[in-house]
Amino acid sequence: MTGTLLQLETVTMQFGGLRCLTDFSFSVGESELVGLIGPNGAGKTTVFNLITGVYQPTAGQIAFAGKSVIGQRPYRITARGIARTFQNVRLFSSLSVFDNVRTACNMHLRHGISHALVRADGFAREEKEIESSITELLEIFGLAAEREHSCRSLPYGDQRRLEIVRALATRPKLLLLDEPAAGMNPTEKIELMKLIRFTKEKFGLAVLLVEHDMRVVMGICERIAVLDYGKKIAEGTPDEIRRDAKVIAAYLGKETDA
Amino acid sequence: MIERTKSILLLALVLCGVLSLFVTNISPYYYDIIIGVGINIILAASLNLVNGYTGQFSLGHAGFMAVGAYFSSWLTLSFGYLLGLGALGTTTAYVVALIAGGLLAALTGLAVGIPSLRLRGDYLAIVTLGFNEIIKGVIQNAEPLGAQRGLGGMAQHTNFFWTYAFAAVTVYVVLSLVHSTYGSGFLAVRDDEIAAEAMGINTTKYKVLAFVIGAFFAGVAGGLYAHFKQFVHPEGFNFLRSFDIVVMVILGGMGSTAGVCFAAVLLTILPEWLRAVAGSPWLPEWLRPIAENRMILYSLLLIILMLTRPQGLFGEVNLKRKKT
Numbered sequence: 001m002t003g004t005l006l007q008l009e010t011v012t013m014q015f016g017g018l019r020c021l022t023d024f025s026f027s028v029g030e031s032e033l034v035g036l037i038g039p040n041g042a043g044k045t046t047v048f049n050l051i052t053g054v055y056q057p058t059a060g061q062i063a064f065a066g067k068s069v070i071g072q073r074p075y076r077i078t079a080r081g082i083a084r085t086f087q088n089v090r091l092f093s094s095l096s097v098f099d100n101v102r103t104a105c106n107m108h109l110r111h112g113i114s115h116a117l118v119r120a121d122g123f124a125r126e127e128k129e130i131e132s133s134i135t136e137l138l139e140i141f142g143l144a145a146e147r148e149h150s151c152r153s154l155p156y157g158d159q160r161r162l163e164i165v166r167a168l169a170t171r172p173k174l175l176l177l178d179e180p181a182a183g184m185n186p187t188e189k190i191e192l193m194k195l196i197r198f199t200k201e202k203f204g205l206a207v208l209l210v211e212h213d214m215r216v217v218m219g220i221c222e223r224i225a226v227l228d229y230g231k232k233i234a235e236g237t238p239d240e241i242r243r244d245a246k247v248i249a250a251y252l253g254k255e256t257d258a
Numbered sequence: 259m260i261e262r263t264k265s266i267l268l269l270a271l272v273l274c275g276v277l278s279l280f281v282t283n284i285s286p287y288y289y290d291i292i293i294g295v296g297i298n299i300i301l302a303a304s305l306n307l308v309n310g311y312t313g314q315f316s317l318g319h320a321g322f323m324a325v326g327a328y329f330s331s332w333l334t335l336s337f338g339y340l341l342g343l344g345a346l347g348t349t350t351a352y353v354v355a356l357i358a359g360g361l362l363a364a365l366t367g368l369a370v371g372i373p374s375l376r377l378r379g380d381y382l383a384i385v386t387l388g389f390n391e392i393i394k395g396v397i398q399n400a401e402p403l404g405a406q407r408g409l410g411g412m413a414q415h416t417n418f419f420w421t422y423a424f425a426a427v428t429v430y431v432v433l434s435l436v437h438s439t440y441g442s443g444f445l446a447v448r449d450d451e452i453a454a455e456a457m458g459i460n461t462t463k464y465k466v467l468a469f470v471i472g473a474f475f476a477g478v479a480g481g482l483y484a485h486f487k488q489f490v491h492p493e494g495f496n497f498l499r500s501f502d503i504v505v506m507v508i509l510g511g512m513g514s515t516a517g518v519c520f521a522a523v524l525l526t527i528l529p530e531w532l533r534a535v536a537g538s539p540w541l542p543e544w545l546r547p548i549a550e551n552r553m554i555l556y557s558l559l560l561i562i563l564m565l566t567r568p569q570g571l572f573g574e575v576n577l578k579r580k581k582t
Contacts, residue, residue, distance in 0.1 A: 109439060
């Protein structure tokens with residue numbers, strides 16, 4: 001670990017009387033691949049929503065690259081270098097594959113509205129640059145042939161990949177993947193694992209992965225944290241997690257004396 | 259598309275100039291319809307940026323139109339004489355007043371937009387509707403603006419050229435916005451606000467921007483209208499007028515500029531055409547009572563169209579509720 005990129009300190013999240021995250025402390029280092037697992041309703045997606053500013057924590061601190069993200073709007077946090085995908089794919093359903101990625105290039109534009117209206121020489125140049133960078137990304141992820149298709153027409157696995165491409169187009173330092181393997185068959189899952197690892201190496205990213213599927217998490221993560229009922233019950237290497245009694249209990253249930 | 263839009267705009271403006279030479283000898287009735295079509299194109303295309311491309315359901319477009327109509331009229335009535343240096347001077351005063359009317363409408367749009375764009379869907383529709391009524395109410399009680407008597411006496415500056423030149427500019431602005439990476443923000447906001455924020459798009463900025471640009475052109479359209487009819491009345495900008503524009507957008511197809519322009523033409527001409535049909539001598543006698551109730555026929559046509567093509571004539575975006 002070269003340095004801490006994301007730091008959560010005793011973060012608590014309460015919705016009315018429901019406390020879904022309690023004193024959660026956790027960190028992600030630069031270019032580290034970390035997994036966050038836990039049974040249904042353990043608070044994994046809540047963690048994502050807290051990091052990306054969709055929710056504001058009831059208590060605790062969240063810092064990215066040394067500076068707090070608390071109170072910032074989601075788009076600001078994205079601009080600082082955190083990109084995410086969603087558990088239920090949230091593509092821009094009326095747009096083409098290409099335009100979906102293009103929206104993510106919006107925040108890197110050097111020029112404002114007047115540029116789009118007046119359309120001076122610089123405008124065409126910048127649009128060309130964006131186009132070629134999008135094409136490059138789509139090629140890497142094998143979606144170049146579908147670039148003009150409606151994103152709704154893509155198979156489910158491709159939609160998930162497109163979401164990753166779109167997140168990468170914001171040029172993040174940290175990529176949050178929310179159950180990227182959900183709904184995929186075993187072959188697709190193996191492909192996806194390769195893809196995540198490749199992406200991480202190629203773009204030098206840190207990746208935080210929320211996942212249900214143990215095989216995916218165990219296969220690629222360097223470190224894993226386990227949540228259960230909003231509390232961290234374990235953290236360590238995949239091997240340590242596999243042997244952890246609390247984790248086994250949370251996933252498979254405890255042996256009772258009766 | 260990206261490279262040639264500017265030349266297309268220029269071509270359109272030249273075409274407006276050339277065509278305006280040919281419409282001078284036209285009967286006033288048809289001229290009225292032609293100008294009405296142009297003004298409705300501006301209104302529908304600009305509302306489409308808000309309702310169609312950005313997905314914010316505004317029902318107050320006539321309110322912004324009123325702001326532009328009254329402010330530009332007040333300007334030309336109060337200060338027009340200062341520039342009374344022949345045709346060039348009054349035309350300059352007129353165009354400046356139109357743009358000033360648009361700017362005040364845009365400012366109003368900003369003032370209404372910032373607080374109310376926290377709301378979505380039906381709630382935003384109700385707030386904008388209320389705002390429309392407030393504007394109307396304010397004008398009805400503003401003595402310098404003629405209150406309930408209306409405001410008249412403006413010179414007829416609006417002609418074919420200015421109407422269609424502004425229509426061309428409106429269409430150009432809307433199209434060049436939505437066909438750029440900058441403008442992809444509008445479409446992202448419409449499709450999924452949470453995902454848009456996650457992609458680094460400031461959704462509030464885009465919503466307010468759409469509102470402000472839409473209001474600007476509504477204000478310009480109001481100015482054109484006022485300087486064509488030479489008389490404006492608060493009731494001319496009630497919510498029924500707003501509804502007319504919304505109907506054009508929905509019928510044409512939300513998020514399709516070609517569609518809403520077509521609908522603006524169609525819906526301006528259709529009632530007049532039905533009037534002509536009802537009055538024509540070759541119409542069989544038994545059909546005449548039906549044709550005379552042309553507004554019922556008109557409504558019926560709208561219902562049939564919406565049932566058979568809910569996405570509008572040209573549209574691809576369905577009106578079905580989005581997941582939130």
